[in-house]
Amino acid sequence: MAARSFKQELVGVFGQPVAENPTQVMIEAAFRQMGLDWRYLTLEVAPKDLPAAIAGMRAMGFRGINCTIPHKVAVVSLLDELTPAARAIGAVNCVARQGDKLLGENTDGKGFLQSVQAQGSVKGKSAVILGAGGAARAIGVELLRAGAGSLTVVNRSEARGQELLQVLEAVAPGRSTFTRWVGDYVVPEGTDLVIQATSIGLYPDIEARVPLDIDSLRPNMIVCDVIPNPPRTRLVREAEAAGCVVLDGLGMLVNQGVIGIQLWTGRDPDPTVMRQALLDVFE
Ligand SMILES: NC(=O)c1ccc[n+]([C@@H]2O[C@H](COP(=O)([O-])OP(=O)(O)OC[C@H]3O[C@@H](n4cnc5c(N)ncnc54)[C@H](OP(=O)(O)O)[C@@H]3O)[C@@H](O)[C@H]2O)c1
Structure with a gap:
């Protein structure tokens, strides 16, 4: 029997409130279509817990994380590096692990x-x-x-x-x-x-x-x-x-998700699969 891994790679989103955030639907649809056994977790994180949550994602080897309201500015000081765009904007909505460093990007x-x-x-x-x-x-x-x-x-x-x-x-x-x-x-x-x-x-x-x-x-x-x-x-x-x-705003949402997946996996997802997954849940 061929060796197989039972360990998934993890990414996700930190926010509060976060329950109505549909990003998981489009990202996991892309992972399935790409044949990747990855998970995208929707995680409620209070502002006071953000430093612990970032330390936790480092400890658990998350490949990356999206940050949404209210963390986009606060997360900046918890990261190792920023892209020029994230520095100019002063906010990060996408974190990618590169080796043991966390890079902050703004994909919006x-x-x-x-x-x-x-x-x-x-x-x-x-x-x-x-x-x-x-x-x-x-x-x-x-x-x-x-x-x-x-x-x-x-x-x-x-x-x-x-x-x-x-x-x-x-x-x-x-x-x-x-x-x-x-x-x-x-x-x-x-x-x-x-x-x-x-x-x-x-x-x-x-x-x-x-x-x-x-x-x-x-x-x-x-x-x-x-x-x-x-x-x-x-x-x-x-x-x-x-x-x-x-x-419409779906194009922007899908495109920033595509950039996030590219940063995390190094591969190109199919935007049409992602858009359709969102349309299915918004109907
Ligand atoms: N499609 C995507 O991928 C994507 C990505 C990011 C965000 N978004 C969407 O973008 C929207 C804004 O997000 P944000 O992070 O920029 O929010 P934000 O930082 O809270 O800013 C909200 C902006 O909306 C203005 N505003 C709110 N209600 C208004 C009203 N009744 N009349 C006039 N101006 C009003 C505010 O004006 P004041 O300064 O006067 O309060 C402020 O400029 C959200 O709905 C979010 O869903 C979409």
């Missing part, structure tokens, strides 16, 4: 960028980002790193918007501006990309309306929504009706 913005670049290069393009939280920060940094020409951050709270502007100025001076979000935002003529990066529309508040003047959308604009659940948000439906090219 990269996952987003891959979705957009499937439509064409962002070089020289002008973008509007609605929101200034963690998702907006990762997207803004990666857009500038990829050569976006101008970026307008639109946010309700001035303090958070200005904070993001400082991060973006450090990446590419003079290409970003901040606009305080008051009433329905009118998208300026000539905008190429409109990115909805707030939490408006996330399940269960699915009919919540993004304060945006839909009449200011033009058919040559690409409209992106980061909300993965439901994928067909109210904004996605309205932007489609306005004739725009529309990218």
Whole structure:
């Protein structure tokens, strides 16, 4: 009888709350399709326990971990190395073990960028980002790193918007501006990309309306929504009706999962299997 191992390789996600996080479904679907006997564990970790959880994953030989709310910033000081993007963003959502070292990467913005670049290069393009939280920060940094020409951050709270502007100025001076979000935002003529990066529309508040003047959308604009659940948000439906090219939040979620699997396993998973696994649970 051929020798076989009964020990699975482990990865997973630390978050709180974490029970509604569907990442396990798409990652384990990819592992099955790749013939890998790996497990992706969904683990509830309180903020005070994060240092012990990271020490635990080192001790148990986890191959990597995703970090979600509220750990993306706190985890930075517990790691050995950061990629340039994670350092610029100031947050980590994906940790990979490399030898006995833990490397922190931020795959949110990269996952987003891959979705957009499937439509064409962002070089020289002008973008509007609605929101200034963690998702907006990762997207803004990666857009500038990829050569976006101008970026307008639109946010309700001035303090958070200005904070993001400082991060973006450090990446590419003079290409970003901040606009305080008051009433329905009118998208300026000539905008190429409109990115909805707030939490408006996330399940269960699915009919919540993004304060945006839909009449200011033009058919040559690409409209992106980061909300993965439901994928067909109210904004996605309205932007489609306005004739725009529309990218939903599932693309970003799947793409950042693909990058995580590549970092952990060194192999390429099949994104269509991952997207289908998520669609199956969201139905
Ligand atoms: N598809 C993916 O792969 C992916 C990856 C990461 C995140 N996400 C999604 O991205 C969303 C944002 O996550 P995050 O980590 O950036 O959250 P966050 O750091 O808490 O930031 C939330 C942002 O939304 C804004 N906001 C919330 N409610 C608003 C309202 N009613 N009107 C105007 N602005 C509002 C906040 O504005 P203020 O500053 O004014 O409060 C802030 O800019 C989440 O829903 C998450 O599911 C998706």
